[in-house]
Amino acid sequence: MVLDTGFALLADDGLAGLSMRALADRLGVQAPALYWHFTSKSELIGMMALALYHDARCAPPAGGDWQDWLISYGRALHQKLTGLRDGARLCAMAEPMRSKASLTAPAIAAPLTDRGLDQGFALDAIASVTSLALGWASFEANAPMHALLDGMIDVQRSFERGLAALVTGLAGGVSQNPAG
Amino acid sequence: MVLDTGFALLADDGLAGLSMRALADRLGVQAPALYWHFTSKSELIGMMALALYHDARCAPPAGGDWQDWLISYGRALHQKLTGLRDGARLCAMAEPMRSKASLTAPAIAAPLTDRGLDQGFALDAIASVTSLALGWASFEANAPMHALLDGMIDVQRSFERGLAALVTGLAGGVSQNPAG
DNA sequence: ACCTGAACACCGTTCAAGT
DNA sequence: ACCTGAACACCGTTCAAGT
Numbered sequence: 001m002v003l004d005t006g007f008a009l010l011a012d013d014g015l016a017g018l019s020m021r022a023l024a025d026r027l028g029v030q031a032p033a034l035y036w037h038f039t040s041k042s043e044l045i046g047m048m049a050l051a052l053y054h055d056a057r058c059a060p061p062a063g064g065d066w067q068d069w070l071i072s073y074g075r076a077l078h079q080k081l082t083g084l085r086d087g088a089r090l091c092a093m094a095e096p097m098r099s100k101a102s103l104t105a106p107a108i109a110a111p112l113t114d115r116g117l118d119q120g121f122a123l124d125a126i127a128s129v130t131s132l133a134l135g136w137a138s139f140e141a142n143a144p145m146h147a148l149l150d151g152m153i154d155v156q157r158s159f160e161r162g163l164a165a166l167v168t169g170l171a172g173g174v175s176q177n178p179a180g
Numbered sequence: 181m182v183l184d185t186g187f188a189l190l191a192d193d194g195l196a197g198l199s200m201r202a203l204a205d206r207l208g209v210q211a212p213a214l215y216w217h218f219t220s221k222s223e224l225i226g227m228m229a230l231a232l233y234h235d236a237r238c239a240p241p242a243g244g245d246w247q248d249w250l251i252s253y254g255r256a257l258h259q260k261l262t263g264l265r266d267g268a269r270l271c272a273m274a275e276p277m278r279s280k281a282s283l284t285a286p287a288i289a290a291p292l293t294d295r296g297l298d299q300g301f302a303l304d305a306i307a308s309v310t311s312l313a314l315g316w317a318s319f320e321a322n323a324p325m326h327a328l329l330d331g332m333i334d335v336q337r338s339f340e341r342g343l344a345a346l347v348t349g350l351a352g353g354v355s356q357n358p359a360g
Numbered sequence: 361a362c363c364t365g366a367a368c369a370c371c372g373t374t375c376a377a378g379t
Numbered sequence: 380a381c382c383t384g385a386a387c388a389c390c391g392t393t394c395a396a397g398t
Contacts (some may be wrong), residue, residue, distance in 0.1 A: 073185030105330060128346070130319065132308065169350075
């Protein structure tokens with residue numbers, strides 16, 4: 001699979017090294033050949049980002065309530081984004097893909113609606129947890145925010161606190177937004 | 181100021197149009213001249229990102245408690261990141277700047293420590309709110325997550341909910357992490 | 361259906377040289 | 380101190396042409 005080679009290249013050389021020519025090289029092919037399979041580099045990156053999100057969605061175990069699922073998902077996503085070199089940058093850069101419908105809203109919400117949440121609330125919750133994980137990963141890797149991070153003893157622990165606070169706060173809002 | 185021209189160029193042509201040559205053009209100068217003022221394009225982008233964060237930090241009004249400050253700051257940051265074309269992508273891409281110490285941890289925490297929080301907790305809280313705003317802005321602009329966003333009636337409102345939940349959750353944790 | 365060779369219009373960056 | 384001209388080593392992408 002081309003995407004796997006892309007991930008390997010990303011891990012080795014970072015986002016700057018992820019060029020169509022370098023990727024083609026690893027596949028034993030010329031760069032223009034890639035344009036038979038992908039319409040653009042943008043699409044390739046979009047599909048890589050989608051693969052990352054998909055992995056995180058599959059990470060949480062079957063049991064538990066919706067709060068367990070959110071915590072587990074957020075942790076997995078954060079882990080994937082910081083574990084892979086430039087993973088956060090990749091996902092933050094990915095441009096909108098008009099073509100692929102990917103997943104439908106009910107399908108995305110399913111893990112939470114299965115656990116009793118209504119769909120609107122479920123989408124909000126997933127969006128917020130995804131944002132928190134992506135945002136954290138972004139400026140752990142990046143950021144002109146190093147002073148901030150240097151002041152914190154354990155970044156991992158701080159992320160966990162934020163995640164727990166968010167999910168707790170969401171749970172508090174459920175009463176106004178009945179779960180069914 | 182060169183940064184202002186950079187922001188104007190970003191607003192007009194997006195991140196793809198923000199090249200050293202194009203920027204130099206707007207300044208009536210040749211591209212290599214920019215390397216007298218900045219060591220690299222990375223540094224330029226880093227400084228633009230820093231300017232964005234700084235503006236958001238200055239946005240909250242003087243009164244109110246620490247929760248008011250966080251909400252106001254989060255809202256301002258999200259607004260800045262989505263209001264400026266490719267603003268989120270710019271901040272997510274910015275590479276770490278080893279050189280400029282920018283702000284010290286106590287200075288960053290000040291708006292919250294002034295309102296009675298201890299510094300460790302303050303840094304955690306700011307980091308989480310910043311992450312949430314950056315993450316939301318990232319995949320509002322980007323994302324292979326369009327199905328998710330399409331399922332939500334009002335993105336702005338959903339972000340507000342997430343922000344409120346996070347701050348509420350943080351407030352719940354304060355009892356364990358005394359405020360002084 | 362899948363790939364190559366050659367080319368186009370760009371990049372960021374360096375560096376001697378100018379003033 | 381500040382800028383130019385010319386160049387280097389790259390990019391993403393297109394397109395005719397091959398098999």
